[in-house]
Amino acid sequence: MSAASLPEALATKTRDRVIETLGLTEVHGDDKGPYMTLQSHAPMAQGKVGEVRVYEGGSLQKMVTCALVVPQIGLDSHMLFAFTPGESAVPHFTLDSVGAGPHCAFHLDLVPRLDLGANLAYMDEVYTPLTEACKAARGMEGLSAAQLDIRQLAVMSPWMLVHRATLEAFADIDGTVDAYLDHWFALLEKGVSDKALEAVDSAMLAERDRRNREIIFDPDVDKVWNQIGGLIGKESSEALRSLLKNNT
Numbered sequence: 001m002s003a004a005s006l007p008e009a010l011a012t013k014t015r016d017r018v019i020e021t022l023g024l025t026e027v028h029g030d031d032k033g034p035y036m037t038l039q040s041h042a043p044m045a046q047g048k049v050g051e052v053r054v055y056e057g058g059s060l061q062k063m064v065t066c067a068l069v070v071p072q073i074g075l076d077s078h079m080l081f082a083f084t085p086g087e088s089a090v091p092h093f094t095l096d097s098v099g100a101g102p103h104c105a106f107h108l109d110l111v112p113r114l115d116l117g118a119n120l121a122y123m124d125e126v127y128t129p130l131t132e133a134c135k136a137a138r139g140m141e142g143l144s145a146a147q148l149d150i151r152q153l154a155v156m157s158p159w160m161l162v163h164r165a166t167l168e169a170f171a172d173i174d175g176t177v178d179a180y181l182d183h184w185f186a187l188l189e190k191g192v193s194d195k196a197l198e199a200v201d202s203a204m205l206a207e208r209d210r211r212n213r214e215i216i217f218d219p220d221v222d223k224v225w226n227q228i229g230g231l232i233g234k235e236s237s238e239a240l241r242s243l244l245k246n247n248t
Helices: 003-022 120-126 127-140 150-155 174-190 202-216 224-232 234-245
Strands: 025-029 035-039 049-055 060-070 075-085 092-099 103-111 144-145 159-167
Touching: 003 049, 003 060, 003 075, 003 092, 003 103, 003 174, 025 120, 035 234, 049 224, 060 224, 060 234, 092 174, 103 174, 120 127, 127 159, 127 174, 150 174, 150 202, 202 234, 224 234
Parallel strands: none
Antiparallel strands: 025 049, 035 049, 049 060, 060 075, 075 092, 092 103, 103 159, 144 159
C-alpha cells in the first residue's frame, strides 16, 4: 500500500464497517452516481477533485462522506460523519483521515448530545469507557496534538483525538478507530439508559443537536471551510455545509 493511500484506506475501511454493521444504503445523485461531485475552482487543479456520498438506514439519520484529493497541493482528505437522529442521545461518530504531503493527520470523536458538565451519569456511560483507548492513542510515538481553535474544542468531546502523525504512526491508529467505533456500535444497539437521561426529553436533544451542528460547521468557528470554498467553489461548499448541518 502506498503512503498516499493510507488516509483513504482508513476512511474506506471505517465507512464499510458502518455500512455493513448498520445495513445502510446509498442515496445517489441525479446521475445515479455520488450524491455530489466536487469540481475544482482553484487554478492549480482542473476538473473533478472530490465527491460526497450519503448513506441512510439502520439506526442513523444519515452518514456523509467527503473525499477531496488534490495531488497538486499534496491534499488527500477523507471525512466521515455518521449522524444519529435528532432525538437520540447517542453521539454522532466522526473521522477525518488526511494526508498532507509527507505527513498525515486524523480527527476522531463521538460528538456529545448533552452538556457533559451537567450530566455525569451520561458522561460516565457514554464516554468513560473510551478513556483507556484515548490515553493510549495520545501516548503513541509519532503523534503530535494538532492546534485547534479553543471554540472548536468546546463543541466536541474531551475524548476527541485530533493529531498529526508520521506515516508509521498513522498506520497504527486502526486499533484506536476500531475501539471508538466498537463502543459507538454498542451504544447504538443498547441505547442510552434512562438513568443517564434524567430530566432530558427528545425535544431538548433535537434542539441542542441543531444548535451544536450550526456551530461545528460554522466557517467562523472552523476556518477550514474558507479553504474548502476556495477549492470547490462557494456553491458546492455551502451545499456540503447544509447537508452536514441539517438534522433531516
